[in-house]
Amino acid sequence: MIKSIAVFCGSKSGNNSLFEEHAKQLGYLLAQYNIVLIYGGGNKGLMGAVANAVLEKGGKVTGIIPQLLTDREHSHGGLTELIVVDNMHTRKQQLYEKCDAAIILPGGFGTLDELYEMLTWNQLSIHDKKIFILNTAGYYNNLLAHNKMMQQEGFYTIILTTE
Numbered sequence: 001m002i003k004s005i006a007v008f009c010g011s012k013s014g015n016n017s018l019f020e021e022h023a024k025q026l027g028y029l030l031a032q033y034n035i036v037l038i039y040g041g042g043n044k045g046l047m048g049a050v051a052n053a054v055l056e057k058g059g060k061v062t063g064i065i066p067q068l069l070t071d072r073e074h075s076h077g078g079l080t081e082l083i084v085v086d087n088m089h090t091r092k093q094q095l096y097e098k099c100d101a102a103i104i105l106p107g108g109f110g111t112l113d114e115l116y117e118m119l120t121w122n123q124l125s126i127h128d129k130k131i132f133i134l135n136t137a138g139y140y141n142n143l144l145a146h147n148k149m150m151q152q153e154g155f156y157t158i159i160l161t162t163e
Contacts, residue, residue, distance in 0.1 A: 004036040009046035009105035027053025041065030042073030101130040
């Protein structure tokens with residue numbers, strides 16, 4: 001049973017308004033089903049949208065942010081719990097430890113880093129947590145196609161799909 005979900009997404013909203021709309025809808029669903037949001041602790045962009053949506057509906061949110069990013073990502077002051085850590089590695093490790101599964105929304109390098117680290121840990125049997133990609137407006141189509149090629153060429157057996 002999933003009690004907490006890590007959401008990895010951008011600290012910016014991106015150029016498509018659907019990205020933020022889907023982030024909010026996801027936040028509402030998490031709160032509705034009493035699933036704790038575990039995320040990067042920011043109050044900007046898609047991170048802020050999903051966290052604020054959970055809070056708006058009375059849900060619980062745990063943010064984990066490195067001290068280095070408390071100003072850049074504007075750490076969220078209204079969370080159920082905000083954990084400030086020393087570095088990015090500790091942040092990612094705690095995000096993974098506290099979640100039962102992960103959902104990937106649109107984002108940049110940090111989002112991809114988190115996605116691929118979780119996939120790598122699954123492949124190495126460090127954990128076997130489910131990872132879901134919310135492919136809003138086809139944002140991840142090229143990534144999914146590339147991953148399919150990596151699988152076809154024999155580099156891994158994990159299958160990424162939107163089905």
